[in-house]
Amino acid sequence: MSDETLKLTPLYAAHLEAGARMVPFAGYSMPVQYKDGVLKEHLWTRENAGLFDVSHMGQARLRGVSPLSAFEEVTPGDFIGLKPGKQRYSVLLNKKGGIIDDLMAGRPDDDGLFVVVNGACKENDFKVIDDELAGQVRIDRLEDRALMALQGPKAAEVLAIHAPDAAKLAFMETASIAAFGVDAIVSRSGYTGEDGYEISVPGEAALRIWNILLADERVRPIGLGARDSLRLEAGLPLYGHDLDETVSPIEAGLGFAVSKKRRDARDFPGASRIAAELAGEVTRKAVGLKVEGAPAREGAEIADADGKVVGVVTSGGFAPSLGYPIALGFVPPSLAAVGTELKVIVRGKAQAAQVVATPFVPHRYVRKV
Amino acid sequence: MRFTKDHEWVALDGDVATIGITAYAAEQLGDVVFVETPEVGKTVSAGEGLAVVESVKAASDVYAPLSGEVVEANAALADAPETVNQAPEAGGWFAKVKIADPSAYEALMDRAAYDAFLESL
Structure with missing residues (x-):
C-alpha cells in the first residue's frame, strides 16, 4: 500500500511532532516508535505509564432489540449474562470454529454493546456481524472516535487527576463518563499486561486529551513496536500471527473465552469442533x-x-x-x-x-x- | 575507513579488514539486542551475509563489503550487543576479514562520499 492511500488517525500530527517513525499498519500511518526507541518505551511502560494511539482499531455499537443475545450467534461468550458496566474479551468465530478476530465487547451504558476489534480486521468483522445478524441488530461504526490506551503502574494515578470516576473502574469494567470535557468511553483493560485504561473519545478532542495526558511527566508516548513486545511478554496473542481463521480458541489457549453456559449449550459457530477439542481431540x-x-x-x-x-x-x-x-x-x-x-x-x-x-x-x- | 551503500564500514590494516555498521545504520536499527557473528575460518564473498543484528523488532543482515576469510569475530558482542549502538564505528565491529583483493577496498566510498550518499537519502 502506498503512503498516499494510508489513513491518518486524529493524532497523526502529534506523532510527527514527537519524532515518531511512522509505518503503514492496518491501512493507517502509525507510529512504530518515538525518539526513545522500542526498548526504552517498553521499559517505561512497565515502570511508569505509556500512552498509545490505537485509533486504527474498529469501534462500533451493536444496536437493536437484543444485541447481547444476537452477539452470542457469532461468539462463544456469555453476553446475555454480561452485566452493565462490564466488558468481556471474546472471539468472532467462523462456521468451523476458527477465529475471525479477537475483540472486546462491553456495556459502558444502555446503548447496546460497545465493540472494539482489530484495525486490520475491522472491515471484514463488521461485514460478518452485519451479514450474520441482519434483521436483528445493526452495527453502527464509530469512525469519528479516537482510541488511546494509557498503560502502566502509574496509569491510575495519572488518570485520577483528570477523570477520577473513570480511574476508579476495576479491571474489565467499562463506563461512559464525562471526562476531559467530552463523552468518553473508558474501560480498565489493555494489551500490555499492566494495569491501565482504554479511552475512547470524539476524534476532534483526541489531540487535546493526548496532550493533557502527555503533559504529565509520568507519561510518554509509546509506539507499536513496544506495544508488540509488551503484549508478547504478557502472553497475549496477536491476530494475524498467533490467531487466524484456522485456529480455534481451544488451540490458542483461549478456552476462557468459551463460557461454561455456551459449552453446555453448544450453540455457537464451530461448536462441534470445539466440543471435540475440549474432550481431548486437539x-x-x-x-x-x-x-x-x-x-x-x-x-x-x-x-x-x-x-x-x-x-x-x-x-x-x-x-x-x-x-x-x-x-x-x-x-x-x-x-x-x-x-x-x-x-x-x-x-x-x-x-x-x-x-x-x-x-x-x-x-x-x-x-x- | 571506507563505506558501502548498505551502511557498513571497513577499516583496513595490512590485508585485514575490520567490518562494522555505521552510526546511521545503528540509529536506524534501534537498540541491538543480539548479534550473530561469523565463525572464524569462514570464507565470505562480497555481498554475502556476514553477520545478523537483531533489534527488539527485527533481524537484519549485515553483508560482507569485501571477499575474504574471517580471521576474528567480535566475541564481546555476545554479552554486550548494545556496543553496536554505543560505539558502532569502534567497539561495535563484527568481524575481521583477511581480504583477497586490497584494491577492492579502494573502490568503496570514502567518508566524504558516504556523507554525500546519506544526504541524498
Missing part, C-alpha cells in the same frame, strides 16, 4: 517458549529433542523486561507441558528452547479497587 496447542541464543521470530520451525519438526513459532522476539528471547508457537499437545525441552530453528541452526508458563511477565491487573 492436534496443536499454543505454548510459550523461552529461547536460548538468537530470537526465534514468526515462521521459525520448532523441533523436538530429536530434531524432528513438530511446530512453528507464531510470534517471537527479544523480551526487554526479561533480557532474553521469548516466543509463542504451536506444538502437539504431548510436547506442550511446561518444562518440555524443544529446539527452535533460526537461520538453519537448532537452538535450545523450553516450554514455559505464560504470561512470561506476570499480569498486574487491578481487579478490586
Whole structure:
C-alpha cells in the first residue's frame, strides 16, 4: 500500500511532532516508535505509564432489540449474562470454529454493546456481524472516535487527576463518563499486561486529551513496536500471527473465552469442533517458549529433542523486561507441558528452547479497587 | 575507513579488514539486542551475509563489503550487543576479514562520499 492511500488517525500530527517513525499498519500511518526507541518505551511502560494511539482499531455499537443475545450467534461468550458496566474479551468465530478476530465487547451504558476489534480486521468483522445478524441488530461504526490506551503502574494515578470516576473502574469494567470535557468511553483493560485504561473519545478532542495526558511527566508516548513486545511478554496473542481463521480458541489457549453456559449449550459457530477439542481431540496447542541464543521470530520451525519438526513459532522476539528471547508457537499437545525441552530453528541452526508458563511477565491487573 | 551503500564500514590494516555498521545504520536499527557473528575460518564473498543484528523488532543482515576469510569475530558482542549502538564505528565491529583483493577496498566510498550518499537519502 502506498503512503498516499494510508489513513491518518486524529493524532497523526502529534506523532510527527514527537519524532515518531511512522509505518503503514492496518491501512493507517502509525507510529512504530518515538525518539526513545522500542526498548526504552517498553521499559517505561512497565515502570511508569505509556500512552498509545490505537485509533486504527474498529469501534462500533451493536444496536437493536437484543444485541447481547444476537452477539452470542457469532461468539462463544456469555453476553446475555454480561452485566452493565462490564466488558468481556471474546472471539468472532467462523462456521468451523476458527477465529475471525479477537475483540472486546462491553456495556459502558444502555446503548447496546460497545465493540472494539482489530484495525486490520475491522472491515471484514463488521461485514460478518452485519451479514450474520441482519434483521436483528445493526452495527453502527464509530469512525469519528479516537482510541488511546494509557498503560502502566502509574496509569491510575495519572488518570485520577483528570477523570477520577473513570480511574476508579476495576479491571474489565467499562463506563461512559464525562471526562476531559467530552463523552468518553473508558474501560480498565489493555494489551500490555499492566494495569491501565482504554479511552475512547470524539476524534476532534483526541489531540487535546493526548496532550493533557502527555503533559504529565509520568507519561510518554509509546509506539507499536513496544506495544508488540509488551503484549508478547504478557502472553497475549496477536491476530494475524498467533490467531487466524484456522485456529480455534481451544488451540490458542483461549478456552476462557468459551463460557461454561455456551459449552453446555453448544450453540455457537464451530461448536462441534470445539466440543471435540475440549474432550481431548486437539492436534496443536499454543505454548510459550523461552529461547536460548538468537530470537526465534514468526515462521521459525520448532523441533523436538530429536530434531524432528513438530511446530512453528507464531510470534517471537527479544523480551526487554526479561533480557532474553521469548516466543509463542504451536506444538502437539504431548510436547506442550511446561518444562518440555524443544529446539527452535533460526537461520538453519537448532537452538535450545523450553516450554514455559505464560504470561512470561506476570499480569498486574487491578481487579478490586 | 571506507563505506558501502548498505551502511557498513571497513577499516583496513595490512590485508585485514575490520567490518562494522555505521552510526546511521545503528540509529536506524534501534537498540541491538543480539548479534550473530561469523565463525572464524569462514570464507565470505562480497555481498554475502556476514553477520545478523537483531533489534527488539527485527533481524537484519549485515553483508560482507569485501571477499575474504574471517580471521576474528567480535566475541564481546555476545554479552554486550548494545556496543553496536554505543560505539558502532569502534567497539561495535563484527568481524575481521583477511581480504583477497586490497584494491577492492579502494573502490568503496570514502567518508566524504558516504556523507554525500546519506544526504541524498
